[in-house]
Amino acid sequence: MRISYISACAAASTALFDLVLAIPTAKDSTAKRGIMIKRAARNDLTTNFIPVFKDLTTAVPVDTGLISSDTHDTYDPVACATVCLGLVDPECVFFNIFVLATPESDPASVNTCQYYSQVFGIADATVADDGTPEHTISQSSGYRKIPDxxxxxxxxxxxxxxxxxxxxxxxxxxxxxxxxxxxxxxxxxxxxxxxxxxxxxxxxxxxxxxxxxxxxxxxxxxxxxxxxxxxxxxxxxxxxxxxxxxxxxxxxxxxxxxxxxxxxxxxxxxxxxxxxxxxxxxxx
Structure with missing residues (x-):
């Protein structure tokens, strides 16, 4: 599965899809990526995560702590939480889910989840687009893993x-x-x-x-x-x-x-x- 996410050094002219990675599957080499994934059952979101912001038009930058990113057919925080729980090396402790408008593509919007090894707050959600006005962000919500x-x-x-x-x-x-x-x-x-x-x-x-x-x-x-x-x-x-x-x-x-x-x-x-x-x- 191919996934897309915002470039860490996004300038005004940088395309949103410049950085493309793949989340490892059972057939991938996790050592090659430096990412370890374990199986995680679909979970009750509120059992494992705390909301820190909801329904913003900005997302968290990717220049610090980003582990990986993926896309989903529907806007589904529980599905993102399940993926986050499965990211263990480095450990995922925060995810940001949002809808990215891509009018030049089919479909015209993408449900995106970004997974991080550190936590963020509403003040950190500063990315509105990549300099392309059509590539807007909506329904951006951030969830922090329950602290221990x-x-x-x-x-x-x-x-x-x-x-x-x-x-x-x-x-x-x-x-x-x-x-x-x-x-x-x-x-x-x-x-x-x-x-x-x-x-x-x-x-x-x-x-x-x-x-x-x-x-x-x-x-x-x-x-x-x-x-x-x-x-x-x-x-x-x-x-x-x-x-x-x-x-x-x-x-x-x-x-x-x-x-x-x-x-x-x-x-x-x-x-x-x-x-x-x-x-x-x-x-x-």
Missing amino acids: STEFTEESFNDASIAAPASDNDPYMGCTKSTGTTEITKDDCIAKCVAKTQDNSKNHVSADNTYRPCNFVNVYQNLLDGEPDGWSCCYYTQSYGVEYATNKESWDTSDPKRHKTKANSYGYSLEPQLGADGVVTLTN
Whole structure:
């Protein structure tokens, strides 16, 4: 199967189809291409990917991170997701699907998917055409593979938790708490953080086509009069550094008053962050 995609150095006079490659099949030499593909079952898109933009008239450039590209008979993000999951060396973590108008050809438009080894956001979708006005892009949508714990960077806050500053976009997304000596691990926290993003991107997109992603978690141990009193994991739409770790101690209202402190506090930030300022904007 022959596939076409935008030249990495597209000048105004460069044809859109200058760069032509083939996705390897079982009969191809994957070593020759430096691309490894494994079989991937057709999947539920929302199980494996998060939308980062939708229905734009611009696409992501191909000069960084492009693995491969292909075309499909229909506009089918699930089919593109299945191909992306099958690209493992290098790993596909993002794909951009769009309709490319080709009025001089038959058919007059092509459903194109581009697969990348790095993630992008709406601000990165800057390619409108290749300098040929007829070669326009529409229905451009980008999907990021669900992140795992390796994509969250760690920072120690020692005996303090995050006090997020006031913001027009409320960054706080709630906390999960345990009791006694039951620990909430960083993997537990990150998994719940990712699940919040999945749920919001699927079920809680606002009327202005935005949703709240979980980009940061703060996990810490609670102490009551110096004794273990469970763990907390708090979720935020954006990351905060050690300068915001100012919550250290408090006293409850019991009689006698009991001293509440924290220990083993860590922050985990998704890199790169989803959206900007704690909001994912799907359309311009």
